[in-house]
Amino acid sequence: MTYTKILNDIPDSYFGKTMGRKLEIGSKPLINMAVGIPDKPAPDxxxxxxxxxxxxxxxxxxxxxxxxxxxxxxxxxxxxxxxxxxxxxxxxxxxxxxxxxxxxxxxxxxxxxxxxxxxxxxxxxxxxxxxxxxxxxxxxxxxxxxxxxxxxxxxxxxxxxxxxxxxxxxxxxxxxxxxxxxxxxxxxxxxxxxxxxxxxxxxxxxxxxxxxxxxxxxxxxxxxxxxxxxxxxxxxxxxxxxxxxxxxxxxxxxxxxxxxxxxxxxxxxxxxxxxxxxxxxxxESFTEVQNDLFRRRRDRVTALLDQHHIPYSPLAGGIFLWLKTPRGYDGESFVDYLLKEQSMLVTPGIPFGERGRNFVRVSLAVDDSILETFLERLIEEKSLY
Missing domain, CATH: 3.40.640.10 (Type I PLP-dependent aspartate aminotransferase-like (Major domain))
Structure with missing residues (x-):
């Protein structure tokens, strides 16, 4: 593909490049924890x-x-x-x-x-x-x-x-x-x-x-x-x-x-x-309901990760968990591992900057049942940490 010089200087959009791509997954049903699209409908x-x-x-x-x-x-x-x-x-x-x-x-x-x-x-x-x-x-x-x-x-x-x-x-x-x-x-x-x-x-x-x-x-x-x-x-x-x-x-x-x-x-x-x-x-009454939903999800996720000694950065706001990678993995290799072993898609931290190299980003904007499945599968890999 031929681009102008200025477009050539712009890195490809990570999400534009990866959304919709074919994934090689393991034997379990795929769960997508990569994209921050709210899981609830727009207000009536x-x-x-x-x-x-x-x-x-x-x-x-x-x-x-x-x-x-x-x-x-x-x-x-x-x-x-x-x-x-x-x-x-x-x-x-x-x-x-x-x-x-x-x-x-x-x-x-x-x-x-x-x-x-x-x-x-x-x-x-x-x-x-x-x-x-x-x-x-x-x-x-x-x-x-x-x-x-x-x-x-x-x-x-x-x-x-x-x-x-x-x-x-x-x-x-x-x-x-x-x-x-x-x-x-x-x-x-x-x-x-x-x-x-x-x-x-x-x-x-x-x-x-x-x-x-x-x-x-x-x-x-x-x-x-x-x-x-x-x-x-x-x-x-x-x-x-x-x-x-x-x-x-x-x-x-x-x-x-x-x-x-x-x-x-x-x-x-x-x-x-x-x-x-x-x-x-x-x-604000509507956004407070949204906030309560994600606070409950935050509390559930962090309590379980703490219980199993899986490290993450403090989650005080937003809709993403900034999860540390296990020893021997950077963000991209851990994404590949989770896809193949647990059929879970998360986002590598590397596109967000060099200081994201040893992290992956996990979206909490999913149904609670999917979030529970993610936690169950992640805990199966706790020995990596």
């Missing part, structure tokens, strides 16, 4: 709103490029009710066809060629593509379990930090399950508020905080001066197929994203916006 209120919206003739026409007021007002109210953050409807909100679009497009909107971008390691695989598309320089923001997977910016070489114009943060973390504190966000905003460095916080797993409610970075004083937060309806509202999210925060960054999208799409389909409005109106 969302389905009803979508059905009605599809039949509305106004939604079959071009809509307002930057979104319906009704949807943006729902975003305003949701952020005010849940995080006590006030947003300007026209200047501090950008509607996204999925949060991945915003995360990948953002460097094209806020950095110049050659500018540095700090990417967490381990961290979400597709951040890098946006940096390459924008001709930026990517630097590693190392995350360590002993530091609760929160970055220490003193671990970054001073010359790289001085050239950094954009920092990616992601809490609750995909893949580690770590969470951030309000204190961490306060300190981070305070550190960079007098610099040219901007921050993007990937808040896709906002709904899932098992020991405490997850803070928004926008709650920190001065955060809107330097940061945007990108929120997803995919996980917390069981709407992964709808592909709806939004960016909120810093006016300049939001304006740049909106301008970019003015030229790359003709607004979001009105029916999707109406369905998403219905979702946000369900509010």
């Amino acid at each position: 209120e969302v389905i009803k709103a979508m059905s009605a919206a599809v039949q509305n003739p106004e939604n079959n026409k071009y809509g307002v490029f930057r979104g319906k007021d009704t949807f943006k007002e729902a975003i305003q109210k949701f952020y005010h009710d849940v995080y006590h953050v006030t947003l300007d409807k026209d200047e501090e909100i950008c509607i996204l066809y999925g949060t991945k679009n915003g995360l990948v497009h953002l460097p094209l909107c806020v950095i110049e060629p050659g500018d540095g971008v700090l990417l967490p390691d381990p961290g979400y695989t597709d951040y890098l593509a946006g940096v390459i598309l924008a001709h930026g320089e990517h630097y590693t923001l190392p995350l360590y379990e002993e530091k609760s997977y929160l970055p220490d910016f003193n671990d970054v070489p001073a010359d790289q930090l001085s050239r950094t114009k954009l920092i990616y943060l992601n809490y609750p973390s995909n893949p580690t399950g770590a969470v951030a504190t309000r204190e961490f966000f306060d300190e981070t905003v305070n550190r960079f508020k007098q610099t040219e460095t901007k921050i993007v916080h990937d808040f896709a797993y906002a709904a899932f905080g098992f020991d405490a409610k997850n803070p928004s970075i926008l709650q920190s004083p001065g955060a809107k001066d330097i940061a945007v937060e990108i929120y997803s309806l995919s996980k917390g509202f069981n709407m992964s197929g709808f592909r709806v999210g939004f960016a909120v925060g810093n006016k300049e960054m939001i304006a740049a994203l909106n301008k970019f999208q003015d030229h790359t799409q003709v607004g979001m389909w009105g029916a999707l916006q109406d369905a998403s409005t219905a979702a946000l109106k369900l509010g």
